[in-house]
Amino acid sequence: MIVLRAWLRISFVAAFLALGSQAAFADWTAVRELVRQGDRLTDDSQQEAIYRRAYVMAQSSLASNPKSSNEYLWVANAAGRLAMVAPTGERIKLSKIIKDNAERAIALDSRNGAAYMVLGAWHFYVADLSWFQKNAAKAFYGGLPPASYQDAVKYLSLALTLGVENPVEVYYIRGRAYEELDNQTAAKSDYTLCIQRPARNAQELDVQQSARKRLN
Numbered sequence: 342m343i344v345l346r347a348w349l350r351i352s353f354v355a356a357f358l359a360l361g362s363q364a365a366f367a368d369w370t371a372v373r374e375l376v377r378q379g380d381r382l383t384d385d386s387q388q389e390a391i392y393r394r395a396y397v398m399a400q401s402s403l404a405s406n407p408k409s410s411n412e413y414l415w416v417a418n419a420a421g422r423l424a425m426v427a428p429t430g431e432r433i434k435l436s437k438i439i440k441d442n443a444e445r446a447i448a449l450d451s452r453n454g455a456a457y458m459v460l461g462a463w464h465f466y467v468a469d470l471s472w473f474q475k476n477a478a479k480a481f482y483g484g485l486p487p488a489s490y491q492d493a494v495k496y497l498s499l500a501l502t503l504g505v506e507n508p509v510e511v512y513y514i515r516g517r518a519y520e521e522l523d524n525q526t527a528a529k530s531d532y533t534l535c536i537q538r539p540a541r542n543a544q545e546l547d548v549q550q551s552a553r554k555r556l557n
Contacts, residue, residue: 372415494518
């Protein structure tokens with residue numbers, strides 16, 4: 342009887358842990374699906390509402406499973422999407438959150454290609470801000486962490502090596518970074534690869550159109 346009770350207790354704990362693992366997995370995948378739903382929208386106000394929901398959901402999901410690399414990844418992704426439509430002050434705050442959570446995702450899983458993509462994109466877009474924008478961010482919002490085109494290339498290259506779902510976007514952003522580093526040969530190669538990869542949605546078709554223009 343004692344053995345039976347011990348076995349039942351162990352089985353219950355194992356089932357509970359398995360259920361918790363599945364729930365955590367479903368949480369970040371739910372955030373991902375909500376972000377993708379927002380990506381398909383064209384109305385700015387509707388898109389912002391979806392991204393805000395995704396960001397709140399991502400934070401809640403992370404709180405329930407703080408040792409999952411993908412939980413941090415999707416906080417970073419949701420924050421990144423929201424930053425595209427948020428007011429300037431909020432965008433600056435979200436930018437810091439994007440970088441921090443992408444780095445935490447990598448610390449937990451050094452082979453998380455998507456997290457390297459987010460970090461690489463962050464470096465490109467922050468490095469690409471104008472002198473005026475950087476100084477305004479410093480004067481009014483305390484500034485931004487340092488970023489560089491070199492780091493953008495490094496992290497985006499790791500993302501492609503490890504594997505990502507959106508190589509169209511990764512090749513395009515890395516091509517832009519190469520352009521800023523005056524490496525026209527590498528930039529053209531990346532724009533060509535961007536165009537050759539199958540686009541998953543209208544946004545990626547737009548990215549490919551931008552790559553064609555930069556090749557010409």
